[in-house]
Amino acid sequence: MNNTRFATVVHVLAILADNDGEWLSSDWIANSININPVMVRKELGTLQQRGLVITRKGKEGGSRLQKSSTEISLADIYLLVKNTEVLGKKNLNTNPQCPIGKQINKALDGLFAKTDELMLAYLQSITLEKFVKQFR
Amino acid sequence: MNNTRFATVVHVLAILADNDGEWLSSDWIANSININPVMVRKELGTLQQRGLVITRKGKEGGSRLQKSSTEISLADIYLLVKNTEVLGKKNLNTNPQCPIGKQINKALDGLFAKTDELMLAYLQSITLEKFVKQFR
DNA sequence: AATAACTGTAACAACAATTATTACAATTAA
DNA sequence: TTAATTGTAATAATTGTTGTTACAGTTATT
Numbered sequence: 373m374n375n376t377r378f379a380t381v382v383h384v385l386a387i388l389a390d391n392d393g394e395w396l397s398s399d400w401i402a403n404s405i406n407i408n409p410v411m412v413r414k415e416l417g418t419l420q421q422r423g424l425v426i427t428r429k430g431k432e433g434g435s436r437l438q439k440s441s442t443e444i445s446l447a448d449i450y451l452l453v454k455n456t457e458v459l460g461k462k463n464l465n466t467n468p469q470c471p472i473g474k475q476i477n478k479a480l481d482g483l484f485a486k487t488d489e490l491m492l493a494y495l496q497s498i499t500l501e502k503f504v505k506q507f508r
Numbered sequence: 509m510n511n512t513r514f515a516t517v518v519h520v521l522a523i524l525a526d527n528d529g530e531w532l533s534s535d536w537i538a539n540s541i542n543i544n545p546v547m548v549r550k551e552l553g554t555l556q557q558r559g560l561v562i563t564r565k566g567k568e569g570g571s572r573l574q575k576s577s578t579e580i581s582l583a584d585i586y587l588l589v590k591n592t593e594v595l596g597k598k599n600l601n602t603n604p605q606c607p608i609g610k611q612i613n614k615a616l617d618g619l620f621a622k623t624d625e626l627m628l629a630y631l632q633s634i635t636l637e638k639f640v641k642q643f644r
Numbered sequence: 645a646a647t648a649a650c651t652g653t654a655a656c657a658a659c660a661a662t663t664a665t666t667a668c669a670a671t672t673a674a
Numbered sequence: 675t676t677a678a679t680t681g682t683a684a685t686a687a688t689t690g691t692t693g694t695t696a697c698a699g700t701t702a703t704t
Contacts, residue, residue, distance in 0.1 A: 373596040374510035374661070375691060379616055380599060386608050397650065404606035405599055408693050413651065430701025431649040446619070450595070455690095458594050458627065459586070460509040463516060463541055470540035471643055472522050479642045480515055483582070483634075490630055491594065491623060498619075506615045507607055510690070511662060533679065544664050549680065566672025567678040591661095 377453035380405060381415050382503070385449065388425060389441040389504045395434030418452055441504060447495035457484040458491055513589035516541060517551050518639070521585065524561060525577040525640045531570030554588055577640060583631035593620040594627055 383405050388396060398416060402409035416435050419425040424444055427435045437444070462480050467473035519541050524532060534552060538545035552571050555561040560580055563571045573580070598616050603609035 373594070374592050376597045376599050377691095378595045379597065379612075382616070383599065383602070383608065383612055386612065387606075390608055399650085404603045404609040406601045406603050406609070407599065410653085410694070411692070413653085417652070427651070428701080429651045429699080431647090432702055433650045433700080435651095453596075456510050458509070459514045460589075461512045461515065463512050463519065463543065465542045466519070467540045467542050470523075472519065472526055473540040473542070475643050476515075476519055476522065479639065480518070482642075483639075487627060487630065490626060494623065494626055503615065503619075506618075507611050513662095535679085546665070546682085547663070549682085553681075563680070564672085565670075565680045567676090568673055569671080569679045571680095 373454070373456060375453075375455075377415070378449060380407065380411070381419070381449050381453055382446070384412060384415055384419070385424070385437070385441075385444065385500055386504050386507065388435065388437045389500050390507065392437060392441070395428055395432065395436055397434045400434075422448065422452060424448065441501040442499050444500040445496050446498045446500070446503065447492050450492065450495050458487045459484055509590065509592060509594075511589075511591075513551070514585060516543065516547070517555070517585050517589055518582070520548060520551055520555070521560070521573070521577075521580065521636055522640050522643065524571065524573045525636050526643065527572075528577070529572060531564055531568065531572055533570045536570070558584065558588060560584065577637040578635050580636040581632050582634045582636070582639065583628050586628065586631050594623045595620055 384401055387401055387404055398409040398412040402412045405412070416425060416427060419435075420427055423438055425435045426438045427433070459480075462477050464477075466476060520537055523537055523540055534545040534548040538548045541548070552561060552563055555571075556563055559574055561571045562574045563569070595616075598613050600613075602612060
């Protein structure tokens, strides 16, 4: 991952957790992260799909957590933003005439699955609540 | 990490381990990965700096392992290619006027350090030899 | 009913990272 | 001397990421 999406989504959820029950606008949230509100709305869209937040449109609209922060883990966030494996991408088109070229991607798949599993298990153990506690 | 460098370097080393003692040219190696030989030479350059391979210039030149494949671990490779944290980049410029914005990066640093540690510990346990065994 | 404050999303622009390629000087074995 | 190689600079091509503008649709408030 070479992007800021994990950091952004954690930030968004931390703010929502810190203001539990209130409807916060994308503008307000974006102001804390210092990014464009449209980026925030995009992430909130995915968070909604996954049932982590609810959003209300129109005046006085905004978003808030749909689950308790004890029921959200960093693994949920990771799964939401993950686009490549932890160790990066494979070389597709390796040469099948070479024994290594032929088999390496199967071996990498196995490795990548393990590292992913490891990461998920750890992130699952950290709830949003636990993470946000650090800010108090 | 959003690139193929880990996969590439693993591939390069797997080939060298599989042809232990022989001097393999960057062209030969590139042919198995199906990438440009210059890319291979670049990675070999770093591998040399770290003392993992030796390279000989000129006709009949090429590269081979400098250490036994039992003394090289996937963690060595990971450290070589790592450019961002496992969970991505932070948002710099968060708003210091917001309590979350002010403190989040410190919290993320802690988290990123843990995930990195976890990953390294696992990768250290896998030697090149062990990895290459899968191809036999 | 009108207004103001929102969300959702498309379209696109700007920027950054990654990968590929060309070219050639320097090195070395035969 | 020649042929095969590395090392590396320069740059092009491609892909990924982030930012921005614009505006239709929604909703609370008056």
